[in-house]
Amino acid sequence: MLEKPSVIKRYRLHVGTIAWILHRATGLLLVLYLMLHIWVIHHVSQGPAGFNKVMKAVQSPLFLFLEIGLLGCVLYHAFNGLRIIIVEFSREGVEAHKQIFAAMMAVAVFLFLVGGVPMFIHFLHVLAG
Amino acid sequence: MAEYIFRVFRYDPEKDEGTRGRVQEYKIGVERGWTVLDALNYIKWHVDGSLAYRRACRHGICGSCGMTINGKNTIACEQQVADLGTQVVTVEPLRGFRVIKDLIVDMEPFYDKLYAIKPYLIAYSDPPTDKERLQSPEDRKLLDGKYECILCGCCTSSCPTYWADKEFLGPNALMKAARFAVDSRDEGWEERVNAIDDKHGVWRCHTIFNCVEACPKELNATRAIVELRRLMLKGRL
Numbered sequence: 601m602l603e604k605p606s607v608i609k610r611y612r613l614h615v616g617t618i619a620w621i622l623h624r625a626t627g628l629l630l631v632l633y634l635m636l637h638i639w640v641i642h643h644v645s646q647g648p649a650g651f652n653k654v655m656k657a658v659q660s661p662l663f664l665f666l667e668i669g670l671l672g673c674v675l676y677h678a679f680n681g682l683r684i685i686i687v688e689f690s691r692e693g694v695e696a697h698k699q700i701f702a703a704m705m706a707v708a709v710f711l712f713l714v715g716g717v718p719m720f721i722h723f724l725h726v727l728a729g
Numbered sequence: 730m731a732e733y734i735f736r737v738f739r740y741d742p743e744k745d746e747g748t749r750g751r752v753q754e755y756k757i758g759v760e761r762g763w764t765v766l767d768a769l770n771y772i773k774w775h776v777d778g779s780l781a782y783r784r785a786c787r788h789g790i791c792g793s794c795g796m797t798i799n800g801k802n803t804i805a806c807e808q809q810v811a812d813l814g815t816q817v818v819t820v821e822p823l824r825g826f827r828v829i830k831d832l833i834v835d836m837e838p839f840y841d842k843l844y845a846i847k848p849y850l851i852a853y854s855d856p857p858t859d860k861e862r863l864q865s866p867e868d869r870k871l872l873d874g875k876y877e878c879i880l881c882g883c884c885t886s887s888c889p890t891y892w893a894d895k896e897f898l899g900p901n902a903l904m905k906a907a908r909f910a911v912d913s914r915d916e917g918w919e920e921r922v923n924a925i926d927d928k929h930g931v932w933r934c935h936t937i938f939n940c941v942e943a944c945p946k947e948l949n950a951t952r953a954i955v956e957l958r959r960l961m962l963k964g965r966l
Contacts, residue, residue: 601835602740602828606749609800609819611887616938620889687936687955694952697938 615698623680626673633670664723668716675712679704730758733810735768737780738821740828750828753777759810765820766794766805769832782832789945792879795886796832797821802883802943823886825895838895839882842902845924850909851917868913875908875953877946884940884950896929900940900950903931907953910960922961931957 613621643654657663683704687693693700735757740750755772763771766787773780785791787806794805798820799813810818826834856862878901885891885899898906906925909915925931931954940950 601742602750604749605738605740605822605824605828606751607824608736608738608752608821609797611797611824611939612800612942614939614942616936616942617889620935620937684936687951688958694949694955697936 615701619680619683619701622676623684626677629670629673630677633673659726661723661727664719664726668719668723671715671719672712675708676705679708730760731811732816733757733759733768734817735772736817736819737769737772737832738819738828739780739831741779742830761811763810764806765796765798765808765810765813765818768810768818769805769820780832781830790879792881795823795881795883795945797823797886802887804879804881804883804945807945823882825886825888825892826882834882834886836882839880839885839899839901842885842898843880843905845898846902846906846909846921847917847924848902848905848909850912850915851920852914853916862914864913871911871913872908874948875904875911877948878904879946881945883943883945887939887943889937889939890933890935894929894933897933898924898927898930900934900954903934903957904948904950904953906931907957910957925957926961931961 640654640658643651680701683697683700686700687697733756735755737753737755738750739745739753740748745751755776757768757771757776759768764787766784769780769782770784773782782796782805783793784806785793787794789804789807792804795802796805798805798808799815799818802823805820820832822828822832822834826836826838828834852862880901882901884904885901888897888900891897891899903925906921909921910918934951934954936951936955938951941948941952944950
């Protein structure tokens with residue numbers, strides 16, 4: 601018997617699949633961020649000079665830009681997580697998971713713009729010096 | 730009659746040993762109203778008799794012809810070729826299972842998962858009458874959407890969780906477990922719960938919903954799984 605047959609066409613991506621892949625990806629990125637965050641914060645033990653040095657590094661344009669991505673990851677992971685909770689615990693959530701996804705993403709995109717636009721403007725300011 | 734190209738997965742254990750299978754193209758005319766199964770039958774009967782696939786009822790009730798068509802699981806006898814919207818149709822064996830030949834997969838692991846949850850009515854008490862265990866219409870209604878499964882394997886084979894964890898019971902077995910969990914006549918919860926309440930059981934599901942998209946009977950296995958989870962949560966609180 602053939603254990604691993606070759607695939608002719610990739611399995612179709614449905615809304616639920618995409619939501620799950622993004623949830624995994626943002627979840628892993630958040631874990632990475634958390635480690636970085638702890639690493640940065642631990643510099644406090646080196647006194648003001650050491651802490652200020654590392655804070656200066658993470659306030660560079662690169663990190664300011666990445667922070668916008670962090671906001672996106674947090675918002676996606678939070679609101680898709682909320683969708684999963686509704687699917688698990690509400691009576692009809694399972695049937696309406698696509699609509700719930702659309703609604704959650706609308707809120708997430710709105711909040712991303714509310715937070716992301718000022719962050720991007722700040723990023724441009726810092727970039728321009 | 731419209732021209733279609735069928736790209737069919739082929740694997741002959743005698744000729745293709747050591748390979749991961751190959752693709753064979755068939756250019757055939759498809760008549761209006763043909764399902765993918767009709768097209769496969771045409772290929773087998775008129776073009777290439779060596780093509781192997783399972784089929785029986787062609788009415789969507791035997792569950793034999795589950796396969797991956799254009800990257801989505803369904804039963805070939807219910808999939809109209811015209812509805813696919815492409816002139817090139819890919820036909821592959823159900824993924825997640827071992828291939829025996831061409832489109833025929835080894836369904837044993839799938840059935841093993843089903844046996845693991847004891848898919849039959851378990852009752853210790855004597856029947857209330859000497860004839861049968863009666864059920865009220867309301868109680869009977871609870872089984873709707875859970876008992877109609879035809880065991881085609883489309884759900885479990887579409888599940889990314891099952892692709893990654895071959896021990897996972899899968900949507901099919903868990904839906905059957907839910908079907909008996911809500912059956913007013915059944916007394917077998919204690920016997921089944923160990924298999925269901927397991928890291929390869931009901932908690933493994935990531936609510937990806939591929940099984941719901943794939944089910945040709947339009948059953949909602951994810952609903953059954955979250956209902957089981959709620960039952961377990963209630964039992965623990």
